Amino acid sequence: MADQAQGLRKLVEKMGRDRPVPLFPESRVVAITSGKGGVGKSNLAVNLALALKEYGKKVLVFDADLGLGNIDIIMGIIPSFTLAHVVRGERELQDIIISEYGIKLIAGGSGVEELLELPDWQLRNFLSRLRDLEGVGDYVLFDTGAGINRHVLGFVLAATDIIVVTTPEPTAITDAYALLKVIASKNREAVVRLVVNRAVNAQEARQVVRKLRFVAREFLSLELVDLGYIPEDPSISRAVKAQRPFLYAYPRSPASTSLRQIAENFLAGEGTVPRGDKLQDFFRRMLGLLRR
Numbered sequence: 255m256a257d258q259a260q261g262l263r264k265l266v267e268k269m270g271r272d273r274p275v276p277l278f279p280e281s282r283v284v285a286i287t288s289g290k291g292g293v294g295k296s297n298l299a300v301n302l303a304l305a306l307k308e309y310g311k312k313v314l315v316f317d318a319d320l321g322l323g324n325i326d327i328i329m330g331i332i333p334s335f336t337l338a339h340v341v342r343g344e345r346e347l348q349d350i351i352i353s354e355y356g357i358k359l360i361a362g363g364s365g366v367e368e369l370l371e372l373p374d375w376q377l378r379n380f381l382s383r384l385r386d387l388e389g390v391g392d393y394v395l396f397d398t399g400a401g402i403n404r405h406v407l408g409f410v411l412a413a414t415d416i417i418v419v420t421t422p423e424p425t426a427i428t429d430a431y432a433l434l435k436v437i438a439s440k441n442r443e444a445v446v447r448l449v450v451n452r453a454v455n456a457q458e459a460r461q462v463v464r465k466l467r468f469v470a471r472e473f474l475s476l477e478l479v480d481l482g483y484i485p486e487d488p489s490i491s492r493a494v495k496a497q498r499p500f501l502y503a504y505p506r507s508p509a510s511t512s513l514r515q516i517a518e519n520f521l522a523g524e525g526t527v528p529r530g531d532k533l534q535d536f537f538r539r540m541l542g543l544l545r546r
């Protein structure tokens with residue numbers, strides 16, 4: 255009997271070594287994006303991850319902003335390795351995951367760019383290695399960068415779960431609408447949720463939501479989900495300067511309170527959002543869109 259149990263244990267250990275047994279069968283991929291830059295995506299990504307962690311969720315933040323990737327700065331960390339090292343075969347995916355504040359982070363660096371240049375067989379190899387990341391968290395939040403450029407669109411059109419961030423400024427709203435237009439025409443399956451950042455008060459946020467929901471429904475037949483808002487709050491830029499997520503640096507600030515509400519809304523909406531993609535499928539589709 256003892257022998258049998260021992261044998262079984264060895265087998266399980268071996269299986270564990272060959273392929274990490276994920277705690278969670280798959281991660282849910284969420285793309286956080288915006289039309290205009292500088293509207294608060296990276297701060298939302300990091301602090302939403304932390305707020306979801308407070309609700310017992312495991313979250314990985316993927317910094318996929320090729321231009322101004324700065325999640326590491328917001329979190330006050332210096333990544334030694336990025337996705338680029340994995341693409342070049344210098345590191346394993348597991349080696350580039352940074353754990354900080356109870357969440358995980360992957361810095362994309364120039365990795366996505368380099369993926370596009372890989373010959374097909376190497377790309378297939380990379381995609382199959384993504385399996386190792388399956389189960390790394392309940393959610394993988396992609397900070398995609400802003401605008402309607404090829405790279406951002408690759409992520410946004412591959413995602414089935416999208417959060418669009420805007421501020422109440424007319425330029426940000428116009429750019430958000432332009433992005434929604436592309437999503438509506440090329441990614442009809444996606445559920446798109448909206449966060450209004452830097453609103454002077456709840457009423458201003460509501461007006462922005464009403465305006466965007468109306469035009470999206472009327473002209474794009476796209477049903478936007480209101481995920482909540484973040485008020486203009488000096489504690490955010492204070493926290494950024496101190497290189498600490500505002501949810502930790504100023505837990506009782508208006509920004510943190512609103513962020514927790516956003517996390518609650520996010521979790522409450524789980525049933526209405528289609529089951530997210532596997533990371534592997536997401537990357538495959540994204541690269542398919544970009545390499546074309």
Ligand SMILES: Nc1ncnc2c1ncn2[C@@H]1O[C@H](COP(=O)(O)OP(=O)(O)O)[C@@H](O)[C@H]1O
Nearest residue numbers: 292293294295296297452485486487490491494
């Ligand atoms: N709600 C807010 N109140 C005050 N300042 C904010 C707020 N949200 C963002 N900011 C400021 O805007 C800057 C850019 O935010 P960030 O999250 O880096 O935007 P993005 O990732 O969209 O470029 C922050 O460093 C901060 O100074």
Ligand SMILES: [Mg+2]
Nearest residue numbers: 295296319322
């Ligand atoms: Mg950013």
